[in-house]
């Protein structure tokens with residue numbers, strides 16, 4: 001286990017999961033727009049999208065910074081950047097890479113950096129924030145959203161119940177931890193990374209799924225093969241059936257409505273002025 005308990009296997013992704021993500025990831029895109037607004041991007045700015053996935057949000061951001069701007073999306077999963085590259089343009093490019101190693105970029109290269117539904121997956125969060133600080137210009141802005149393990153998504157609560165109902169007891173605790181950081185951890189991480197003007201709020205976001213199986217598939221693609229890690233094929237099937245029964249209770253005329261919760265956090269790199277406010281560590 002690494003810092004804050006995150007160990008994921010990026011080798012489990014498949015081209016099929018990446019394609020499912022590209023179809024279903026529209027929900028993530030809508031949530032991502034809440035991240036982009038407060039960054040107040042301007043025409044001509046240079047922006048880094050870390051954990052860009054299949055690049056839908058990066059394409060939207062490229063539209064905001066216009067023909068004089070520049071957006072680079074990075075992601076460790078080749079299967080995802082391959083799809084993202086179909087969106088490539090003169091001002092929008094995609095590369096394979098991780099948040100913890102931004103050595104391909106110069107100091108003070110970007111006006112803004114954002115991570116949409118990515119930070120909870122990052123193994124070395126402190127290292128990633130130090131790197132982000134380095135590549136931001138003085139005064140550059142950072143925005144991210146992240147799960148809080150103390151505030152479970154509704155789907156996760158149903159999943160835990162489904163695992164118990166399938167007779168698999170407390171297996172989720174050992175094999176399927178909830179990744180993320182609490183408000184206190186996040187604030188401390190931003191301070192350690194050298195950021196100022198930290199502000200954050202927890203938002204409740206609603207996802208609507210046509211049926212339980214599409215929700216299950218979405219979760220699989222979203223976790224790039226790490227969903228229900230450690231469960232055998234037949235155990236997964238038992239969990240899927242129990243989960244489907246449970247979430248049917250959340251059906252509305254639009255579909256199955258499930259809430260999830262993300263903390264949105266913003267800060268900036270100090271611009272070097274004498275009156276700079278400091279974050280308490």
Ligand SMILES: C[S@@+](CC[C@H](N)C(=O)[O-])C[C@H]1O[C@@H](n2cnc3c(N)ncnc32)[C@H](O)[C@@H]1O
Nearest residue numbers: 028051052053076077098099116117118121122
């Ligand atoms: C839920 S997806 C979000 C994708 C995209 N940001 C979006 O809005 O659709 C999470 C992404 O984080 C990426 N990821 C996981 N670990 C990472 C790391 N250490 N550095 C950068 N990205 C990472 C995954 O490859 C995956 O594409």
